[in-house]
Amino acid sequence: xxxxxxxxxxxxxxxxxxxxxxxxxxxxxxxxxxxxxxxxxxxxxxxxxxxxxxxxxxxxxxxxxxxxxxxxxxxxxxxxxxxxxxxxxxxxxxxxxxxxxxxxxxxxxxxxxxxxxxxxxxxxxxxxxxxxxxxxxxxxxxxxxxxxxxxxxxxxxxxxxxxxxxxxxxxxxxxxxxxxxxxxxxxxxxxxxxxxxxxxxxxxxxxxxxxxxxxxxxxxxxxxxxxxxxxxxxxxxxxxxxxxxxxxxxxxxxxxxxxxxxxxxxxxxxxxxxxxxxxxxxxxxxxxxxxxxxxxxxxxxxxxxxxxxxxxxxxxxxxxxxxxxxxxxxxxxxxxxxxxxxxxxxxxxxxxxxxxxxxxxxxxxxxxxxxxxxxxxxxxx
Numbered sequence: 001x002x003x004x005x006x007x008x009x010x011x012x013x014x015x016x017x018x019x020x021x022x023x024x025x026x027x028x029x030x031x032x033x034x035x036x037x038x039x040x041x042x043x044x045x046x047x048x049x050x051x052x053x054x055x056x057x058x059x060x061x062x063x064x065x066x067x068x069x070x071x072x073x074x075x076x077x078x079x080x081x082x083x084x085x086x087x088x089x090x091x092x093x094x095x096x097x098x099x100x101x102x103x104x105x106x107x108x109x110x111x112x113x114x115x116x117x118x119x120x121x122x123x124x125x126x127x128x129x130x131x132x133x134x135x136x137x138x139x140x141x142x143x144x145x146x147x148x149x150x151x152x153x154x155x156x157x158x159x160x161x162x163x164x165x166x167x168x169x170x171x172x173x174x175x176x177x178x179x180x181x182x183x184x185x186x187x188x189x190x191x192x193x194x195x196x197x198x199x200x201x202x203x204x205x206x207x208x209x210x211x212x213x214x215x216x217x218x219x220x221x222x223x224x225x226x227x228x229x230x231x232x233x234x235x236x237x238x239x240x241x242x243x244x245x246x247x248x249x250x251x252x253x254x255x256x257x258x259x260x261x262x263x264x265x266x267x268x269x270x271x272x273x274x275x276x277x278x279x280x281x282x283x284x285x286x287x288x289x290x291x292x293x294x295x296x297x298x299x300x301x302x303x304x305x306x307x308x309x310x311x312x313x314x315x316x317x318x319x320x321x322x323x324x325x326x327x328x329x330x331x332x333x334x335x336x337x338x339x340x341x342x343x344x345x346x347x348x349x350x351x352x353x354x355x356x357x358x359x360x361x362x363x364x365x366x367x368x369x370x371x372x373x374x375x376x377x378x379x380x381x
Contacts, residue, residue: 015264027170032252033068065170072096093154171236175243185252190269291319308370339372
């Protein structure tokens with residue numbers, strides 16, 4: 001099977017698989033920062049800064065996605081929340097984020113660098129204007145030699161507008177910033193063909209081409225500190241795959257792991273980049289949908305054939321949304337695509353099932369013949 005390798009051949013080295021790397025996103029989990037679950041690992045954080053400095057000397061830009069705010073905040077507040085006690089975790093995030101950034105700032109300053117905090121929510125990202133503005137800010141930080149450090153704004157997020165974990169957030173950052181490589185530092189050395197904690201014969205999978213072929217190998221988080229497991233990492237790999245960005249899962253305890261992974265050492269598991277899809281379609285796929293459009297099988301065939309969605313193929317409209325919002329396109333209970341809608345929900349309900357030449361008579365105006373034009377559709381299937 002070409003999608004899963006047990007080693008890298010002499011003619012296809014890790015450097016060959018990576019290609020030229022000019023921009024790297026590094027995701028650092030809570031278990032890496034809080035090594036003992038009770039104290040911050042300053043030695044680890046200082047090592048990260050030192051490796052970033054080495055990469056920058058080589059002309060490689062580095063962006064950091066850092067977890068740890070909630071864990072640090074809980075320790076500072078001396079509280080132990082119940083599993084689903086959201087308010088105290090949000091309060092802990094508000095306390096811990098400041099401490100976390102202070103620690104990062106001190107570490108990077110020792111190596112002659114400054115950092116900039118970027119807090120994100122899925123709600124911010126789902127608004128295209130805000131997403132473009134955020135990208136401009138990130139590019140300005142990098143241009144001025146600042147290392148951006150991202151985290152989800154847990155203090156204000158609600159479950160409906162959360163990325164959910166920083167594996168997903170890091171992949172979206174990598175996708176949005178056109179990174180060449182995402183490195184996810186983990187408490188495991190990479191993807192294994194079975195659970196290494198229960199199977200001593202489990203083997204590391206060094207190279208993955210097809211994510212669907214390895215999903216059955218994924219498990220949940222076992223660190224007790226973080227929120228992401230291997231399943232979330234494979235979802236992150238899919239986002240990177242769409243963005244033509246390679247991804248590596250590696251053990252955070254490995255010496256010089258960021259530098260070695262970025263420069264082509266055979267370390268961890270690499271998910272090899274594909275040719276990718278456009279940045280606009282990547283944004284559509286990752287954006288939080290404002291509603292759902294239910295379509296018939298004929299419309300589904302058109303959408304999957306990269307054609308526009310016409311009102312005549314729409315059976316129902318769910319939710320309230322405005323023109324220009326992202327909606328899910330659903331057939332027989334399955335989301336087949338997301339798209340930027342050309343009519344608001346009120347008007348779309350009036351023209352659903354109608355032919356395009358009837359739109360102006362029904363609404364008194366016609367924005368487009370299509371409900372969603374083909375270039376604004378991103379396939380999910």
